[in-house]
Amino acid sequence: MINPSTRSPVWQARLPFIAFLVVALAVPALLTSGFQLRLVSLICIYAILSMGFNLLYGYAGQIAMGHQGFFAIAAYAYALLQLKAGLPVLAALPLSLVICALVAVVIGVPLLRLRTHYLAMATLCFGLVISGVANRWIDVTGGTGGLLIPSITIGNKTVDRTTLYYLIVAATALVLALQNFIVSSHLGRSLQAIRDDDRAAAALGVNVAVQKLRVFVLSAVIAGLAGIGFAVVSRQVSPSMGEFPVLVSMLTIAVVGGLGTRYGPILGSIVVVIAPQFLTRFGDMETLIYGLCLLLFLIFMPHGLSGMIKSLGRALSGRLARRTPPRLAPKHAVKKGVGR
Amino acid sequence: MRTQTASRTPIDAPQLMSIRGGIKRFGGLVAVDNVSFNVRQGEAVGLIGPNGAGKSTTFNLITGVDGLSAGEIFFKQENITKTPLHRRSAMGMARTFQIVRLFSGLTVLENVMLGFHPQLVDGFIPSLLRFRKVAADERRCAQRAMELLQFVGLAARADDLIAHLPHGQQRLVEIARALASEPGILLLDEPAAGLNDEETAGLGRMLRLLNDDGLTILIVEHDIGFIMGLCHRIVVLDHGAKIAEGNAASVQSDPKVIEAYLGTGGAHAKN
Numbered sequence: 001m002i003n004p005s006t007r008s009p010v011w012q013a014r015l016p017f018i019a020f021l022v023v024a025l026a027v028p029a030l031l032t033s034g035f036q037l038r039l040v041s042l043i044c045i046y047a048i049l050s051m052g053f054n055l056l057y058g059y060a061g062q063i064a065m066g067h068q069g070f071f072a073i074a075a076y077a078y079a080l081l082q083l084k085a086g087l088p089v090l091a092a093l094p095l096s097l098v099i100c101a102l103v104a105v106v107i108g109v110p111l112l113r114l115r116t117h118y119l120a121m122a123t124l125c126f127g128l129v130i131s132g133v134a135n136r137w138i139d140v141t142g143g144t145g146g147l148l149i150p151s152i153t154i155g156n157k158t159v160d161r162t163t164l165y166y167l168i169v170a171a172t173a174l175v176l177a178l179q180n181f182i183v184s185s186h187l188g189r190s191l192q193a194i195r196d197d198d199r200a201a202a203a204l205g206v207n208v209a210v211q212k213l214r215v216f217v218l219s220a221v222i223a224g225l226a227g228i229g230f231a232v233v234s235r236q237v238s239p240s241m242g243e244f245p246v247l248v249s250m251l252t253i254a255v256v257g258g259l260g261t262r263y264g265p266i267l268g269s270i271v272v273v274i275a276p277q278f279l280t281r282f283g284d285m286e287t288l289i290y291g292l293c294l295l296l297f298l299i300f301m302p303h304g305l306s307g308m309i310k311s312l313g314r315a316l317s318g319r320l321a322r323r324t325p326p327r328l329a330p331k332h333a334v335k336k337g338v339g340r
Numbered sequence: 341m342r343t344q345t346a347s348r349t350p351i352d353a354p355q356l357m358s359i360r361g362g363i364k365r366f367g368g369l370v371a372v373d374n375v376s377f378n379v380r381q382g383e384a385v386g387l388i389g390p391n392g393a394g395k396s397t398t399f400n401l402i403t404g405v406d407g408l409s410a411g412e413i414f415f416k417q418e419n420i421t422k423t424p425l426h427r428r429s430a431m432g433m434a435r436t437f438q439i440v441r442l443f444s445g446l447t448v449l450e451n452v453m454l455g456f457h458p459q460l461v462d463g464f465i466p467s468l469l470r471f472r473k474v475a476a477d478e479r480r481c482a483q484r485a486m487e488l489l490q491f492v493g494l495a496a497r498a499d500d501l502i503a504h505l506p507h508g509q510q511r512l513v514e515i516a517r518a519l520a521s522e523p524g525i526l527l528l529d530e531p532a533a534g535l536n537d538e539e540t541a542g543l544g545r546m547l548r549l550l551n552d553d554g555l556t557i558l559i560v561e562h563d564i565g566f567i568m569g570l571c572h573r574i575v576v577l578d579h580g581a582k583i584a585e586g587n588a589a590s591v592q593s594d595p596k597v598i599e600a601y602l603g604t605g606g607a608h609a610k611n
Contacts, residue, residue: 178468185474186453186460186481187467189446193454196443203403203437205429205458205521214464260445 016263017176024169028162038233041165043266043273044172045229049246050253050265051179052222058260059188060215061195063116065247066107066123067223069130072242074100074224075231076134079147084140089152093228100224104217112212127242134239146238149231168229175222176266183262191215192260256297258304267305348572350587353381355414356556357402357433357525362411364397371397373580374411379525384547384557386567389577390600395560396438398577399529402558403435404428416524430458432524436514436531438560442502448513449498452485455520481520488516492546508539515546526550528559532566544570564592564601576600 027040049071057063077096081087087095111122134141141147152159159167182188193201194208202208231237240246249272257268275293279286301308358378364371372394379385389395400406402413404425412421420428429435434455442451460477461467467474489495492512497505505513511531518526528547532540548570551557561567567574568588576584576591578600584591591597 181468181471182464185467185478186457187464189450189454190457192445192450193443196445197441199405200437200441200443201454202425203405203429203435204454204517205426206454207426207462218464 017173017180020176020263020266021169021173024172025166028165034161037161037165039273039277041168041229041233043269044168045226045233046249046253046269046273047266048172048175048229049223049226050250050257050269051175052219052226053250053254054257054259054261054265055179055182055191055222056215056219057254058264059183059195060191060212062112062212062216063120064123064216064219065120065251066125066127066130067219067250068242068244068246069127070100070104070220070223071227071230071246072130072134072237072239073103073227075227075237075241076141076147077224078228078231079149079237080140082150083147089154096228097221097224101217101221104220105213108213108216108220112209112216127247131239131242134242141237141239144239146236149235149237151235152232164232168233171225171229175225180262195260252294254304256294256304258306258308261304261306261310264304264306267309271305348384348569348587351380351383351572353383355379356381356383357415357558358413359398359402360412360414362398362401362413363409364394364401364406365409371580372401375577375580375582376411377575377582377585379556379558382551382554382556383573384551384559384567384571386571386574387558387560387577388562388564388567388574391562392579393577393600394580395562395577396529397580399527399558399560403433403527426458429521432521433527434518434521434523434525435527436511436518436529438529438533440507440510440514442510442513442517444502447499447501448489448494448505449482449485451502451513452488452516452520453481455517456481456484458521485516485520488519489513491519492516508535511535511539511543512546515543519550523555525556525558528557530560530562532561532563540566568592 024040024044028037031037031040049067053064053067056067074096077099078092081092081095082089085092107123107126111119111126114122134146135144137143152164182191190201190206190211193204193206194211198208227241230241253265253268253272255268256271257264257266276286276290279290282289297304303310355378358376360376362372362375375394375398377385377387387395387398397406401408404420404423408421412419414420415428415431415433418431420431423431443454446454456477460481461470461474486495486498489498492515494505494509494512494516497509502510502513511534515526515528515531531543531547535543544566547557547559551570557570559567559571564574571588574584574586574588574591575582576594576597578596583596583600584594586594
């Protein structure tokens with residue numbers, strides 16, 4: 001019998017993690033155009049955003065539809081702290097994440113008493129308020145025009161595009177590592193317990209309300225980090241960051257990549273960022289085709305790309321199992337693959 | 341009342357848990373009416389009564405699912421009347437549910453590992469700062485959970501999803517999960533419900549083994565037969581009030597109990 005205590009949870013995550021790092025670090029050498037590098041940056045940024053959302057919705061089962069608000073808040077805070085308060089980048093970055101966390105606590109405490117679609121509606125309203133403020137509080141936010149983000153200078157050196165890309169990859173790796181740590185420890189288990197049956201989780205000593213708030217704040221801060229990354233890459237903040245397209249992208253990534261899986265957010269982000277590039281040749285039909293593809297995806301791959309890779313892996317190891325007599329090994333091989 | 345078993349020798353030990361003057365009203369209905377009893381250290385106590393007697397409500401008051409309308413509950417000399425659900429479990433109360441409540445998205449092993457939750461580092465940031473301890477705890481919990489699964493005979497199914505297990509085995513996982521916290525008291529809500537005769541007998545033996553090993557047990561049952569050989573003492577509820585308390589033999593021969601179960605009309609629905 002296989003002793004599970006020898007099965008390091010870290011290993012389940014290490015291989016895809018290394019694969020991500022290798023690919024991401026090799027990208028600047030392979031891609032020549034700035035546009036392509038920007039696309040890969042966008043993949044990373046959406047992956048960050050979606051990893052937070054994945055922890056909140058995929059693992060803890062709390063559906064929030066206002067994270068585009070945090071995406072925008074942190075970006076505006078980051079811009080304003082530099083433009084109006086004259087803070088250096090290294091102060092503005094953490095401070096804007098703290099602001100994001102504080103806002104998340106303030107709205108999380110009352111809203112997390114709600115569940116399911118009530119929570120979704122309430123957080124959606126929060127998102128609408130943020131985009132309303134961003135559009136109308138013109139003196140501060142610059143209205144629909146938004147604000148320009150100063151380029152990052154550390155000391156008197158300006159960070160160039162490739163360095164910026166590496167910074168974003170580093171941030172993505174950090175968030176991915178954090179997500180994997182949470183998911184492979186008792187923290188992730190308690191989140192999944194809340195998702196599956198919060199009353200039973202409470203009976204086992206999980207402080208459901210506090211745990212929900214923690215993961216909400218964490219996902220908001222991660223969304224904020226993604227927002228700052230987005231603003232820096234696009235060199236501006238605009239109210240569109242707090243609007244529906246961001247939410248829709250996030251939800252699409254969750255569905256396409258696979259909810260509650262470790263690498264779903266990255267896989268989903270690749271599809272959501274790259275696919276429209278290939279669809280532009282269809283002109284006016286682009287949105288229609290994109291929507292149709294998503295629909296087919298939902299019908300035939302309810303567990304997303306992660307689920308598909310997992311079942312492919314299972315089929316493959318099932319074939320191997322028929323050839324090799326001991327049957328326990330392949331089962332574990334599947335568990336170590338992509339996914340939970 | 342089919343099984344006539346010799347009553348177990350009463351235990352003389354300090355009180356571990358007690359409910360005093362417990363009252364629970366739901367609107368105009370008094371579901372639990374001034375119920376008092378205690379459970380001693382190392383004792384197995386049965387809480388029985390016909391359908392609608394208030395057993396489950398009393399159980400919910402003790403575990404903290406419902407708040408009392410009046411009265412007090414003590415556990416380990418502490419007044420826990422107002423203590424929230426998750427804190428009670430951290431204090432050493434572990435429970436199972438009348439209808440098995442496991443986490444369907446987790447494996448059997450992970451379900452049992454959740455039982456360790458109160459002992460582990462709390463919070464994201466403290467966990468990150470003490471990641472070595474978290475990793476060590478994780479290995480220790482997995483090992484201990486595996487031992488518990490071995491105890492209930494399900495070690496081979498550790499990596500299966502809960503949904504793939506038959507009901508009887510799910511019940512055992514729930515018990516293993518409850519045992520993970522090394523509870524001061526194990527509270528069981530109709531554990532034999534939905535089990536076949538063989539499974540019920542196995543469960544009875546397992547609980548007896550645990551109790552002989554020093555685990556305090558409070559068990560709510562509808563079926564008197566199941567707990568007769570197990571419990572030192574039995575508390576009988578009817579219409580929300582305690583009508584009898586004593587060892588198996590005395591309870592079984594109590595005319596009030598016989599009337600509650602058989603009724604004057606003699607219609608006893610189950611078993």
